[in-house]
């Protein structure tokens with residue numbers, strides 16, 4: 302028996318059974334603790350992964366929200382531009398046909414329409430800069446439709 306053998310080697314160890322039991326228990330507890338540590342490390346790793354993904358998604362959705370807001374704003378400006386141009390037309394007609402002296406009014410409207418035009422161009426640039434860039438075929442230089450795996454013009458496979 303192992304216990305007897307150990308007792309002959311270490312005669313002053315009184316209750317070898319208890320000691321062996323404690324040792325066994327210790328290593329069991331140690332294994333449990335290590336297992337728990339690994340689990341928590343894995344959980345932490347997954348947590349980091351999940352929060353990175355969440356950050357990514359949040360960033361994407363806030364960009365999308367911003368893009369939608371800007372497009373909405375541009376449509377409002379386009380409507381305003383339509384009204385301005387119609388107004389300019391009406392004032393110009395009145396002036397030309399001698400119905401009323403609207404020169405000053407016409408100048409003001411022309412001025413604000415020019416500003417509106419610049420505002421719209423700026424917004425259009427911002428929108429196109431935020432738009433995902435289309436893929437360009439490395440062979441023929443044509444645009445490849447989103448999600449396409451082959452060039453629709455020359456058939457070259459898209460490599461990234």
Ligand SMILES: [Zn+2]
Pocket residue numbers: 438439440441442443452453454455456457
């Ligand atoms: Zn091509």
